Amino acid sequence: MTRTIDNTTRSLFNENAHKQDNAFKVLYFKVHAMGGNIRAILAASGAKWECAFPKDWMNEEKKTTLFGVLPNLFETTTTGETIEVAESDAIENYLCKKFNLLGVDAFDEMKIRAFSSSIQSLSNFVLIKIGGMKDPDVKAAMRTQFIESLVPRFATYHERHLEANGRNGHYVGDKLSYADIKLVVLLVTIFSFTGETQINKQVTPAIWAVWEKVNAIPSYAKWIKSEEYQGIVDGNLQLLGY
Numbered sequence: 001m002t003r004t005i006d007n008t009t010r011s012l013f014n015e016n017a018h019k020q021d022n023a024f025k026v027l028y029f030k031v032h033a034m035g036g037n038i039r040a041i042l043a044a045s046g047a048k049w050e051c052a053f054p055k056d057w058m059n060e061e062k063k064t065t066l067f068g069v070l071p072n073l074f075e076t077t078t079t080g081e082t083i084e085v086a087e088s089d090a091i092e093n094y095l096c097k098k099f100n101l102l103g104v105d106a107f108d109e110m111k112i113r114a115f116s117s118s119i120q121s122l123s124n125f126v127l128i129k130i131g132g133m134k135d136p137d138v139k140a141a142m143r144t145q146f147i148e149s150l151v152p153r154f155a156t157y158h159e160r161h162l163e164a165n166g167r168n169g170h171y172v173g174d175k176l177s178y179a180d181i182k183l184v185v186l187l188v189t190i191f192s193f194t195g196e197t198q199i200n201k202q203v204t205p206a207i208w209a210v211w212e213k214v215n216a217i218p219s220y221a222k223w224i225k226s227e228e229y230q231g232i233v234d235g236n237l238q239l240l241g242y
Contacts, residue, residue: 119182
């Protein structure tokens with residue numbers, strides 16, 4: 001079935017764009033990859049949400065998505081209507097605005113998006129250059145580059161920015177932001193390669209403060225301790241190798 005974004009849902013979408021008490025479902029595979037940040041945003045924001053995994057992706061779900069890819073977000077309003085948002089960037093942006101994760105003004109948002117973009121660049125390297133690489137020799141070389149070059153450089157820059165904000169567990173101001181959440185999701189990946197040898201409380205205290213702050217959020221802590229989250233961790237390891 002060929003579908004497109006239905007313009008008749010404009011009013012419904014706009015009416016609910018800032019409502020936080022709706023229920024959400026994230027349809028994505030049992031890996032982190034492009035769904036990890038979305039799940040983390042919902043968990044850290046204390047939203048009512050659930051995971052959904054494709055049952056027959058190639059023959060069923062793929063046909064009904066807007067672009068033939070996942071993730072997809074489905075939001076159920078308090079009156080029972082469903083809002084669909086496709087594509088990871090659009091979903092993350094929508095949720096960040098809904099849950100006030102972009103700061104208090106345009107300057108804050110610019111900084112948060114800059115930090116988030118830098119984080120995403122390193123995440124993309126791991127997913128594409130390591131997880132998606134078939135040639136074992138190239139994969140090994142990319143892994144070495146990640147561990148020996150990219151992670152130390154990333155840590156240096158981001159430690160500096162977080163120190164400038166007072167080493168308070170946030171990139172901007174004193175409130176949770178999109179960048180804080182994305183950093184913690186990336187750190188899980190980094191730790192899977194390096195352990196805590198390069199990023200830890202002693203060497204990178206400002207980065208570590210974000211790690212501790214986000215992981216202390218009750219709704220987020222509950223998510224990462226859940227069996228469902230652990231199943232996604234296992235799926236990531238089996239499919240992508242980290």
